[in-house]
Structures are given as structure tokens and as C-alpha cells.
Amino acid sequence: MQPQYQPAAIEQQVQKEWADNKSFRAIDASHKPKFYCLSMFPYPSGKLHMGHVRNYTIGDVLSRYYRMRGHNVLQPMGWDAFGLPAENAAMANHVPPAKWTYDNIAYMKKQLKSLGFAIDWDRELATCRPDYYRWNQWFFLRMLEKGLAYKKTGTVNWDPVDQTVLANEQVIDGRGWRTGALVEKREIPMYYLAITRHAEELLSSLDRLPGWPERVKTMQANWIGKSFGVRIAFPHVLDGKPDKLWVFTTRADTIMGVTFVAVAAEHPLAAKAAKRDPALAEFVEACKRGGVQEAEIASQEKKGMPTGLFVEHPLNGQKIEVWVGNYVLMSYGEGAVMGVPGHDERDFAFAWKYGLPIRQVIDFEGRPYSMHAWQSWYADYGVCVNSGKYDGMSYERSVDAIAADLKAKGLGEKQVTWRLRDWGISRQRYWGCPIPIVHCGSCGDVPVPDDQLPVLLPEDCVPDGSGNPLNKRPDFVDTACPKCGKPAKRETDTMDTFVDSSWYFLRFACADQHASMVDERLNYWLPVDQYIGGIEHAILHLLYSRFWTKVMRDFGLVKLDEPFTRLLTQGMVLNEIFFRKSDAGRIEYFNPGDVQFEMDSQGKRVGALLLSDGKSVESGGIRTMSKSKNNGVDPQTLIDQYGADTARFFMMLASPPEDTLAWNDEGVKGQYNFLRRLWKFAHDNQALIRDEKERGVDGVAKDTRHHLHQHLRQATFDYERKQFNTVATATHKILNLLEGDAVALLPPVARSVLLREGMAILLRLLAPITPHIAQALWRELGFGADILEASWPEVDEAALVQDEIDLVLQVNGKLRGNIRVARTADRAVIERLAIQNPNAQKHIAGQTVKKVVVVPGRLVNIVV
RNA sequence: GCCGGGAUGGCGGAACUGGUAGACGCACGGGACUCAAAAUCCCGCGGUGGCAACACCAUGGGGGUUCGAUUCCCCCUCCCGGCACCA
DSSP states (O other): OOSSOOHHHHHHHHHHHHHHHTTTOOOSOOSSOEEEEEEOOOOOOSSOOHHHHHHHHHHHHHHHHHHHTTOEEEOOOEEOOOSHHHHHHHHHHOOOHHHHHHHHHHHHHHHHHHTTOOOOGGGOEETTSHHHHHHHHHHHHHHHHTTSEEEEEEEEEEETTTTEEEOGGGEETTEETTTOOBOEEEEEEEEEEOGGGGHHHHHHGGGGOTBSOHHHHHHHHHHHOEEEEEEEEEEEEETTEEEEEEEEESOGGGGGGOOEEEEOTTSHHHHHHHHHOHHHHHHHHHHHBSOOOHHHHHHSOOOEEEEEEEEEOTTTOOEEEEEEETTOOTTSTTSEEEEOTTTOHHHHHHHHHHTOOOOOOEESTTOOOOTTSOOGGGGSOOEEOSSGGGTTOOHHHHHHHHHHHHHHTTSEEEEEEESOOOEEOEEOOSSSOBOOEEEETTTEEEEOOGGGOOOOOOSOOOOOSSSOGGGGOHHHHEEEOTTTOSEEEEOOOEEOHHHHTTSHHHHGGGTTOOSSSOOTTHHHHOSEEEEEEEGGGTTHHHHHHHHHHHHHHHTTSOOOSOSEEEEEEEOOEEEEEEEEEOTTSOEEEEOGGGEEEEEOTTSOEEEEEETTTOOBOEEEEEEEOOTTTTOOOOHHHHHHHHOHHHHHHHHHHHSOTTSOEEOOTHHHHHHHHHHHHHHHHHHHTHHHHHOOOOOOOTTSSHHHHHHHHHHHHHHHHHHHTTOHHHHHHHHHHHHHHHHSHHHHTSOHHHHHHHHHHHHHHHHHHHTTTSHHHHHHHHHHTTSOSOGGGOOOOOOOHHHHOOSEEEEEEEETTEEEEEEEEETTOOHHHHHHHHHHOHHHHHHHTTOOOOEEEEETTTEEEEEO
16 A cells, blocks of 8 residues: 555546446446436536536535445436537637537546546537437427427627627627627517427426425526416507507506506507607617617616607596606517506606606505605505595405406406516527528428438538628528428528527437437436536526426427426636736736735735736636636646545535535645545554454444544435535544544554444545545455445444533523533433532522523523 | 525634534644754634633624524625526
8 A cells, every 4th residue: 555645646547447347337227226417518618617627526426425325326428519609719719610619528528537527428418419419400390390489580689790690798888799889689580489388387397396496496486477467458549540558567456556658669659659759769769779688678777758649547547648668678568567656666766757647556554655755665565545446455356356347348357477488599600500491482481301300510610700600601501492392591590509408418318319319218217316507507498408398298208297306506616806907997807826815914815916026916806717807717737736536525625515616725735635644544554444353343432433423424414415515524523533542542452443433434425525535545445346336334323322411501591601411311400400500600690590491412591 | 677595703614493603624823843844743723801710792784583593584785696699
């Protein structure tokens, strides 16, 4: 056995054995319970970042833990390989996105292997391969047949200089990222998937996902946004003919407080009014300028303009003016809202700005109401007031009554409305899955027949930033109509990459199947037992995957309602930002690795200096690691310097998996030292640990065994609840215990028994987190050939029982000492001992004891 | 703006169902070993007062429930994630 810990040699050796033995190949059948453990597949951006290392370490720890607990584990890996960054890299380096992507995959695969992840590489897939994306196309055609995929116009960001559709990410402060031109909204035809048809089930089946975090389920429920309300018509006369302006509201109880109606800039009524009013036309156009991002639209200043049109209040016939409001969304409800400034904050701000009347129609138990300042409780539910026949009614009663009255007049009805919109999947980009449609002059849009799939994406394009490069490829675009055979053009839009990631978890069960999208092996492996990925995917990716699964189920392709049984959403990895601002106002960012800190004598940081010139830099707070802020840390440096085990161990120790993790280089060395200490301790005591003579543990170092088994119980409990930082802590505590004086002073036989037991526990607790060193020591110390096959250590309940326990002594809830009592001591004895305690006496000091609270096994509190 | 989450020493974090706040680690300070350095080992380490025993204060801020609150309830501040074309 080597006296020194040599991670590079150990890790290479152990990884070679795993590869030679195909240790992580998942078998499609077993008497053991199956465990499908999946981490979200990476986008091959170049090299692994810390978020990847964290994500895949969590997944690997769970995979290895469940394997040791007797499960047949599948942990696959693939590549989310289509996407925008490949096109950006292509423009910057004049390399085709395909080559860039495949090179990145090769490098990142090497990195994943060097981290020792227990992955079944035989099932690897990449979404940019035709044998994967052909099934996107095939399934899209099935959805088209069923009407679940359809064509309609949608709004996109348009760069007028480059004549290109921009992703939201490419719009910076309302301007195109390359041209700096002001971005416009533009309507273009797109394909949509009818996810709203599944809204009800996507919402209701969240209740059948107990293994999902509540916050993710809440976010999804809010995103789907089921609202119960009333659809209300405001009658008016338009071009001499009677017409109705429809609005949707969840607060029909406030209808008598309506003082205006506002429509979206895209609303037909706005267009009509704009024809007669150039100022209004200008305003409507101004609203249409700018990007399509909801955050941008919703946070802009509320602006409006009257249309000069009037409608009638549906219940009292009052004349109400119609406004155009930039805060009204065309995509939600009717694209028009009734304005109730008395009880809606946005309407209040709007009315205040334009001098529209504000009317109180809800009473809040007589609390004083002022129309000069908004109070957050004005939007609460209450009782109708100033509302004629509805006065005194509660929310439910007034809504029922108002809906009934509106229905009788043909001016409204109760309605359920969803916030969820259908999923637009058309992208005007090159590096994605082609949409299998041919546009024929005679036959229109013709689906590509199944036997002509896949529609292959040419892999040698180099985009230049203007338009979609596929439009410049006659070899791709020009084709024959599958129906009539005449010359026709291929659709050049590609699919949203969320399509690729909406079903890849199914494909891992049958990655070698080329005759069909999925096969019967899915029935064994699916659903995914544990899914792990970033919290930033809590809504879109997870919702689309749930939707896709349900559609595949409806088509009879899979037998599952939900794809992911348990979900762990890991927190983001953050790092501090350092910068200098030049006189010209330009900001230069510096990598935290190039910055050194000045400390005071207490170790408190007082300044930050750039290593290269020794001058100070400013701190810009802590953000997610990104290229633009130059605050990323390359995990490869860490692996090269300390080895995979240290990188993995530190990642798990630093923070609970679901919390954000602020990067801190300093701690890494400490964990490397721990593994070195472990190795040295094992080396120095190998003779004692190896000694296998049959010896009982009865009466051996009772106190130490008590602590050992307490740590084991805690660590196992923490594995189960996936709090790996305290598992790592427990391994520290065990090594501290084994190294401590209590053990060193034992006679050799007792020491040998204890060290052997302690080490056997410690190595198995470490095996999921630091598998290489655990395997090496397991073998060196003679516990067995392969720790992968070892079973989980069992807690010795007898070791946990103590004869005497310490109770916390409190007076009026304040700590005043401890008392030691027998395990079996009854309440009366504890009370007497507590009151007699000299320190307690000091604080009771003449006051009367009102009562004594005894929490068995924990504390006693004297109340005076 | 809307939805979700978070805030505990110099730092990462711990505290299981409301029961000793700061486990464990890092950083820092002191000491041992060494010609020296590294490595290693030992001691200290929330704040204030005190020689000490100890006392008081302290879990973002304010209020409440309780014998007892980091934990439960209400209000506020700041930070992070998502907002449908980044993945």
C-alpha cells in the first residue's frame, strides 16, 4: 500500500477497471427493483462548467447509493446538441455548427469520464443525429394528423437591418445584438403544438407527483394559470351596426366599479379607431415597437390613449370610454379588460395618471377607503357596496348573481380561462431539427411521407448572421412535391430545441432501436425514478416533457401518465464578479481566479487586487457563472490539481443540493487534506484494520461505538433525504472519532475491533461521493474486491442505547445548565433534580415555581 | 410588473416534528516540529462587559402566538431564479 494518497494514479486505475468490466452497463431485466436515475443532459457548449459537475455528481451519488441499497440502476447520458450557441460559434470561428458541436461532445465526454460517473455509455445519444431527430419529425407528423400540431401566425423579434428573427437573448435593451438596430415585433406563420388541450390534466396530475418539490408544482400550476371568471360583453354600435366588446374578468363582483375599458394595441377595435385618428395610430405603432419579452412589456410604464369610442355598461347602461392600454395582453383572455380602478392596482395607476374616475364598490368591514392612495388590501375580497341590487353580497354570491343577470341579457357567462398558451415550435434558424413540410404551389403545405424521413439537415453550413442559412441552400430547399411531383420548396424553419429534450429520457431505454421511436423496454425502465436538474428548468422543459409524454400515451406509444416520479431541482452555482470601469464608462470584467484579497488580522476581507498589476478591483456582487461577466471557474483545473474525488467531495460538502452555491476556492484544499488524512490513517493502521480474527463487539468502547453508530444513522438518514452536505460532514466526524484519543488509548484488541468496524462503515458512506478512494482502500484493507458490490452498513441499535443522558436545564426558557439522569428516570425525579440544581436555584431565587415543562430525553424548563 | 425561492459568525453551512443557535469545514490568530519553508500536529476563534465564574445581546428589519421561535403567523427590506426564441 502506498504511504501517500495519489489521486491521479488511483482514479485512472479504478476507472480502467470500471470500463474493462463494463461495471455500469444497465441490464434490461433483473430480480432487483429498477432505479432509473437521470440528470438533465448537457448542451455541448465547449467544456463542463461547475453547474454540470454539481448536477452530475448529485446524480452519480444517488445512482451509487441506490446500487448499494440493492437496486438495478440505469444512469445514461446524452447531448442536447442543437441550439443557438453553435451558430454563434460558427459566425465567430467560421466553423460549421456540426463540427463545433461534435468536437465539444468528444471533449466533454472525456471530462465526464475523468470524473468517474457511473454512466452506461452504451446508451449515449445526441439530438443532432438523424437517428434521433427523425423521430421528432415522425411524431410531429402524427400530431399534425390529429390536429395537435397546427399553423397560425405568431409574434417574433425582428432585426430590420440583418433581416433576421432574433431570439430574446439576442435583444439587448430593445436593440439587435449585432446591428444595434431597434427591434420590431413582426407577425409570421408558425407551427404550434396544442398544449392547452392538455391544460386540465397537466394541472390536475400535479397532485399525483408527491416526489416533486412543492415550489416546482406551484410554479407550474401558476404558469398553467386556471382562472374561474366571467366573460362580459360591453354593447356598442360600430359602423352603424350593433356590436359587442368582450372582456374576461375574475372579479365580476366589481363590475359596478367599471369606469373605463382598455384594449390591447393589437385588438381589432384599436386598429379600427386608429384609422380615424393619426395620433392614436402613432400610439398603437409605438406599442408594437420593442421586443416580445413579457418581462419587458409588463415592467414598462403604463400608458394609454382614448379611442374616442364608447361602449355601454352591460348592467346599468352607462356610457364608458374605450382606451388602448400598453399593459393589456392580446394573448390572454379577450385582449381587453374592464377597468376597475377602485379594486385593481394596475387600473388604479392607469386611472390616476389619466384622471379617470375611481369608485369604491367593495367594502372591507368598514375600513376607511381613500381614492387618493392605493392600499394593497383594496384588491381583497369583501362585500359589494354602491352596487345597487348586489349590495351586501359576498364575492361568491355577487358573481353568481351578476353572471346570471348577464346571461339573461345575452351579455355574459361564466368562463374558465388559462394563462397557458399553445407552444410555438417554429424557429427561423439553421442548427435544429427540420420541420418535415414541403410547400407546393398547387397542393399547399404537404407533410413529408414517413418513408422519406428523416429530412436531413445539411451539416456543412456556416451561418453569417443574416436570415436563415437554409434559405441559401438550394440542395436543401428545392425538392419535389410528395403529392403531385411538381417542383416545390422545403420548409426551412427548424424545431424549438425544447422538442428534442421533451422525450430523450424515453429514448435511453431503447437507444439502439432504429425501427421505431420507442419499444417495449420502456415498460421496464420508465418512469424515471429520480430526475435531477437546475431549478431554472422548473417550468418550460418539465412542462413540455410532461405534455409530450401524455400525447405519446394518448397515441398508444407509452404506458405512463407522468415521466418523472421524483424530481430534485439543484440550485445554481454562483461566483463573485470583479470589474473596473474605465473613464469612458466601459466595464472590464476580471476572473475571480485572477484576483487576490487583502485581509485584516481577523481574516475579514478589506480589499481585492488584480494579481497581474496589484491594483484594486471593484466587486459587482454574486451572480450565476457566465462568460459575459467572466466569473466562471473551470472545473478541469480543480480535477487536474486535486483529482475527481476531491472535486466531487467538495461539491457535495459545500451546500445542500437544492440551494444556490456561491463558489469559494478556499474550501477545496481542506477536502483534499481530508482525503489525504484518510489515506494516511488507513495506511498507518492497516495491520490493525486488516486483522479479521473473530471478535465480538460486546462492551468494546461503548461511548465511541455509540457515536459511530449515531453518525452512521444520521448519514443514512441524510442520504435518504438527499442532504449530501451533512453526509460529508458525518464522514469528517467519523474520521475525527477514529483518530481521537478515546480510540488511541484502547488496548490493541479493542482498537482493532473498533477500527475495522469504523473503517468498514466510513468507506461505504464515502463510496457514492468519492468512489475511487473508497474502492482503493476497500481493497487495500481487505474488505473485498469491489465496493460496488458491498451492501449498505447497518446501524447497531444496541450501540445507540445509553444508560445516562444529559438533559438541558432551562429557567423561563433560558439555558441554565445540564443535568445528568438515568435513561429510565421518571418525571418526578427529573423535576426534583432540576429544581435542586444550584444554578437553577440561583435563578429561581425566591420566586414561585409556576410549572415545570419536561421534554423526555431532551430538556426540562422551570417556569417561575 | 407577475410567479417561485432565499437571508444564520470573516466565509460555506448545521440545528430531524417548536426544545442547548453556530455541529463539521474553510479562513484567521497563537504555539510545537524544522537551519528555514512546505507539510503535519496542538490550542483559540459571534458580539459586548468581566481577572474569572458568569451575565447580557444576537439567526435581514418590525410585530404576534408560545413556558420556549432560526423553525409557526402577519407586515416590510434586500438578493436570486423564471416569464414562453438561451439551454
